[in-house]
């Protein structure tokens with residue numbers, strides 16, 4: 370059976386795919402989108418996000434272009450700072466230990482602002498991320514950590530606005546349509562074989578853009594590539610990103626690249642389900658650990674909770690939690706900082722204990738050695754450089770000294786009841802290894818040549834992230850490379 374032919378077929382219907390679809394349509398190509406999930410589960414990982422997007426801006430005028438609804442009152446009450454291209458380069462270099470592909474990094478950073486402006490023109494609204502990336506200092510909100518912009522309505526809002534933009538341009542999306550195999554001859558890609566509502570079909574096209582995610586939801590591949598133990602991680606988002614795009618591309622000759630044993634993984638509620646839950650979204654994450662301490666089953670701390678702003682540590686600390694005995698940890702805070710905890714600490718589906726004394730709390734931390742825990746807290750409390758003032762909007766240097774694992778910033782004694790603790794495990798977000806693309810998002814084969822007609826964008830592109838990741842870059846990368854792929858594929862097939 371054959372489905373109608375299009376110039377460009379896009380595999381997936383998350384953020385990268387829809388940006389690719391809008392860009393290809395803009396070039397005059399006929400476009401169709403294939404999505405493996407049923408319509409109710411549409412949107413891939415992109416829908417589970419907070420919609421946070423890392424973008425270069427040099428002043429408030431840039432932000433006003435992205436967010437024309439920014440009010441005079443917000444502008445006068447807020448210190449937005451700047452996030453320069455140099456800062457973005459520094460962040461990408463530092464957190465990836467300078468392994469990130471220079472061409473892809475440059476494309477990502479230089480296109481971040483123009484791409485978000487383009488999305489805004491297509492109907493995506495943005496707003497400042499007051500809830501998670503700003504603290505109030507002297508009656509003024511101050512943004513920290515280079516992450517200021519989020520899509521209106523979070524990931525849910527982003528996906529519905531992108532879908533609306535696609536529908537307005539008559540871009541059709543086939544749901545429950547799983548791409549299985551690429552069809553190619555010596556001249557390049559000619560189409561795909563798919564399973565649509567259980568029936569195998571062929572689709573003819575001139576170009577395919579793969580934007581169907583990494584392999585985070587495939588426990589067998591996780592164990593194979595990330596290593597033993599990764600089958601035990603919970604999946605934060607969609608159950609459909611099982612590596613199909615990577616597999617199809619490799620079978621078509623694509624070259625693999627990037628940090629195949631690396632991934633983005635965070636602290637995630639110990640009792641969260643195996644895959645993401647759209648009604649909770651990213652609420653199972655617990656990212657305020659820089660304000661407290663984390664202990665494992667032995668009662669010991671195991672990372673520097675204050676090594677950097679959470680945006681630069683959260684994506685690698687999930688792995689640290691997975692490595693602990695029984696793959697769990699407790700985050701502990703006292704009453705001095707509970708007001709500063711992020712909104713995800715106030716959801717109903719949370720594994721939390723509370724007590725008015727540390728002794729009592731120690732018996733409530735399920736699975737933890739209470740004697741060692743109390744000793745850990747006592748030593749921590751004694752070692753704080755408390756002559757330095759606590760300030761969560763900068764790296765305040767209020768650390769500890771003399772501990773086997775010091776905390777570098779934001780150290781406060783745990784001495785003010787009530788104490789609260791949250792149990793976490795490792796939640797995997799997405800995988801870093803993938804397929805190699807060039808500056809036009811064209812897929813490159815093992816001989817370094819272009820596979821004519823094959824493009825890729827989003828999570829399944831390898832080479833951008835190694836070891837760690839600066840928060841808010843996944844969506845921006847999907848948008849930037851989705852648009853580049855759509856432009857290139859649309860141009861080529863239309864002419």
Ligand SMILES: Cc1cc2nc3c(=O)[nH]c(=O)nc-3n(C[C@H](O)[C@H](O)[C@H](O)COP(=O)(O)OP(=O)(O)OC[C@H]3O[C@@H](n4cnc5c(N)ncnc54)[C@H](O)[C@@H]3O)c2cc1C
Nearest residue numbers: 381383385405413414415548581606609827828841843844
């Ligand atoms: C809980 C959570 C919170 C996050 N928060 C943020 C954030 O705030 N900011 C940020 O930048 N990033 C965030 N991320 C990361 C971000 O979601 C991803 O980097 C980004 O959304 C990836 O976009 P994508 O389009 O590549 O993939 P996806 O959005 O996952 O889309 C891939 C699509 O492909 C479909 N698919 C898979 N296989 C096939 C097939 N064979 N045929 C057809 N379709 C297929 C899937 O069903 C899916 O819809 C978060 C992720 C999670 C899980």
